Amino acid sequence: xxxxLLSVRDLEISFRLGTEETAVVRDLSFDLGEGETLGxxxxxxxxxxxxxxxxxxxxxxxxxxVSAGQILFQGQDLVGASEEQLNxxxxxxxxxxxxxxxxxxxxxxxxxxxxxxxxxxxxxxxxAEAWDRAIEMLKLVGIPSPEQRAHNFPHQxxxxxxxxxxxxxxxxxxxxxxxxDEPTTALDVTVQxxxxxxxxxxxxxxxxxxxxxxxxxxxxxxMTNRVMVMYAGRKIEEGPVAGFIxxxxxxYTRGLISCIPRLSxxxxxxxxxxxxxxxxxxxxxELGAPGCAFAPRCxxxxxxxxxxxxxxxxxxxxxxxxxxxxxEVAA
Amino acid sequence: xxxxxxxxARTAPPPPKAVSPGRQVWQMFRxxxxxxxxxxxxxxxxxxxxxGPSLYTVNPREMVWMPxxxxxxxxxxLGTDYLGRDLLAGLINGGRVTITIGVFAAVLTVxxxxxxxxxxxxFGGRVDNLLMRVTEFFQVLPNLLFAMVVVMxxxxxxxxxxxxxxxxxxxxxxxxxxxxFLRIREMDYVKAERSIGAGNARLIWKVIxxxxxxxxxxxxxxxxxxAILFExxxxxxxxxxxxxxxxxxxxxxxxxxxxxSSWGVTFPGLAIFLTVLAISLVGDGLNDAINPKLRQRQ
Numbered sequence: 001x002x003x004x005l006l007s008v009r010d011l012e013i014s015f016r017l018g019t020e021e022t023a024v025v026r027d028l029s030f031d032l033g034e035g036e037t038l039g040x041x042x043x044x045x046x047x048x049x050x051x052x053x054x055x056x057x058x059x060x061x062x063x064x065x066v067s068a069g070q071i072l073f074q075g076q077d078l079v080g081a082s083e084e085q086l087n088x089x090x091x092x093x094x095x096x097x098x099x100x101x102x103x104x105x106x107x108x109x110x111x112x113x114x115x116x117x118x119x120x121x122x123x124x125x126x127x128a129e130a131w132d133r134a135i136e137m138l139k140l141v142g143i144p145s146p147e148q149r150a151h152n153f154p155h156q157x158x159x160x161x162x163x164x165x166x167x168x169x170x171x172x173x174x175x176x177x178x179x180x181d182e183p184t185t186a187l188d189v190t191v192q193x194x195x196x197x198x199x200x201x202x203x204x205x206x207x208x209x210x211x212x213x214x215x216x217x218x219x220x221x222x223m224t225n226r227v228m229v230m231y232a233g234r235k236i237e238e239g240p241v242a243g244f245i246x247x248x249x250x251x252y253t254r255g256l257i258s259c260i261p262r263l264s265x266x267x268x269x270x271x272x273x274x275x276x277x278x279x280x281x282x283x284x285x286e287l288g289a290p291g292c293a294f295a296p297r298c299x300x301x302x303x304x305x306x307x308x309x310x311x312x313x314x315x316x317x318x319x320x321x322x323x324x325x326x327x328e329v330a331a
Numbered sequence: 332x333x334x335x336x337x338x339x340a341r342t343a344p345p346p347p348k349a350v351s352p353g354r355q356v357w358q359m360f361r362x363x364x365x366x367x368x369x370x371x372x373x374x375x376x377x378x379x380x381x382x383g384p385s386l387y388t389v390n391p392r393e394m395v396w397m398p399x400x401x402x403x404x405x406x407x408x409l410g411t412d413y414l415g416r417d418l419l420a421g422l423i424n425g426g427r428v429t430i431t432i433g434v435f436a437a438v439l440t441v442x443x444x445x446x447x448x449x450x451x452x453x454f455g456g457r458v459d460n461l462l463m464r465v466t467e468f469f470q471v472l473p474n475l476l477f478a479m480v481v482v483m484x485x486x487x488x489x490x491x492x493x494x495x496x497x498x499x500x501x502x503x504x505x506x507x508x509x510x511x512f513l514r515i516r517e518m519d520y521v522k523a524e525r526s527i528g529a530g531n532a533r534l535i536w537k538v539i540x541x542x543x544x545x546x547x548x549x550x551x552x553x554x555x556x557x558a559i560l561f562e563x564x565x566x567x568x569x570x571x572x573x574x575x576x577x578x579x580x581x582x583x584x585x586x587x588x589x590x591x592s593s594w595g596v597t598f599p600g601l602a603i604f605l606t607v608l609a610i611s612l613v614g615d616g617l618n619d620a621i622n623p624k625l626r627q628r629q
Binding site (some may be wrong): 056058083084086087088089090091092095096098100103104105106107108109118121122153166169170 | 352518519520522523524525526527528529530531533538541542544
């Protein structure tokens with residue numbers, strides 16, 4: 001394997017809460033190869049979005065900061081990079097599509113101007129060139145009559161179209177990495193499918209690597225090559241998507257997958273009414289306590305889980321899991 | 332239930348015509364009668380000030396008739412002042428100076444206010460603290476007194492008077508701008524712009540400011556009115572450019588003779604009143620047209 005495009009090493013992100021500083025993401029390491037699609041899965045509040053923001057140097061500071069670790073993009077460490085260096089990378093090399101297409105477009109400019117502006121900032125192209133490029137991008141993301149649509153203001157577009165425009169803005173500079181933070185959460189299911197088709201199609205055309213953040217296992221199964229499961233700011237399982245769906249190892253992952261209702265389920269097999277993982281994600285204040293963060297909610301928790309935090313251990317074929325059960329099985 | 336023909340069902344509806352925000356505001360503004368009346372009065376006053384002096388060529392500084400002639404008793408319809416100068420000529424020529432000072436002072440007010448407010452609101456923290464303390468310092472100074480001191484120190488020229496007015500009146504604009512920036516800087520689209528590589532300068536001037544513009548436009552329009560009143564106040568106290576004829580100065584000049592010739596202060600006073608009223612009407616109309624919450628009020 002060649003050197004990865006993006007390599008995150010022992011990342012720690014801390015937030016100041018009152019006088020204390022708490023790490024909300026700890027010991028996070030992962031790689032992203034060129035053209036690869038990585039899924040990051042987890043419940044709300046487990047650190048997915050803040051990890052994504054840290055890749056662009058956008059952790060809100062104060063109160064947050066990257067307190068340890070490295071984010072190596074093509075060998076360059078983004079953690080210590082200056083604002084100018086970051087601005088050259090943002091939108092140009094690494095782009096992001098946000099959750100909320102309804103509010104993520106600037107209401108006072110037409111969508112064409114917003115796409116063109118990004119091209120002008122990064123390529124220094126002329127107004128006319130940038131405008132042509134904007135229309136080309138609108139066409140690429142499948143917006144009908146792009147010449148007219150380019151003159152529309154965001155409020156004149158539907159949610160799905162706005163998300164397409166967001167994608168057009170993110171891709172106008174043909175970035176190497178596209179981070180999509182729950183890009184379809186705010187859209188309805190039919191539009192969701194269209195957006196994902198678009199992602200796949202554009203990935204073929206542009207060849208960008210995608211980091212897809214979601215809590216939808218179905219989406220992960222369809223879209224990604226590799227999955228990383230996060231819980232309470234840590235990576236607890238990682239592996240190729242097929243193995244992950246067929247044979248989840250961590251009790252949390254198993255829980256997530258059992259939460260999906262299946263068509264094949266007969267009503268008598270159906271759990272009552274649907275499976276759910278009891279309890280909630282620990283609040284940031286509760287992090288850092290000894291033991292596995294998932295132990296209070298885990299059906300298999302042992303004495304050891306409450307005192308000692310399991311380290312991530314390799315279990316072959318690019319898979320890794322952080323759970324004491326693995327050792328039990330191996331022993 | 333009838334089925335839609337497949338061919339028709341598939342054609343996308345034509346995209347809506349792009350209506351620029353400016354045009355939308357104008358459409359709303361046009362429906363507001365008092366604002367339109369204000370606009371016409373204002374345009375008329377500006378027109379008279381621009382072309383009036385070349386049509387009505389009486390020199391406003393020259394003695395042309397008996398001093399203190401009441402209106403309607405000579406060929407000078409509005410009468411004369413204590414030096415026998417034609418009041419109508421004074422009004423026509425004074426408009427230029429008054430409006431120029433008003434606009435120049437308002438531009439200065441907005442420039443200082445928006446810059447200070449934008450920096451404070453955008454950067455927050457220590458910058459905000461410092462700039463807001465400076466703003467408070469200017470707020471607690473008595474405006475008229477401070478402006479008088481500035482004008483007296485640097486001399487009563489048109490520029491100095493405008494600057495003095497600008498310096499004392501930017502604080503509320505700064506506070507409003509800061510509040511808008513605090514609100515808008517947390518918006519998703521600001522975060523999105525940052526994520527595609529927008530630097531601070533671009534975020535401030537090209538992303539946040541246009542979104543903060545609506546209330547600022549209204550304040551800018553209204554501050555022309557208050558600057559004109561301020562200039563009148565200064566002139567009334569004798570602090571006016573001796574080389575320029577302004578409405579405020581006419582009132583100031585005629586003040587000692589107010590018991591003998593009420594017309595000497597009434598006509599320039601009316602001119603100021605009309606201008607400021609027209610500006611206020613336009614400002615209110617703009618506010619109604621721009622502020623979406625008030626749009627349904629019609």
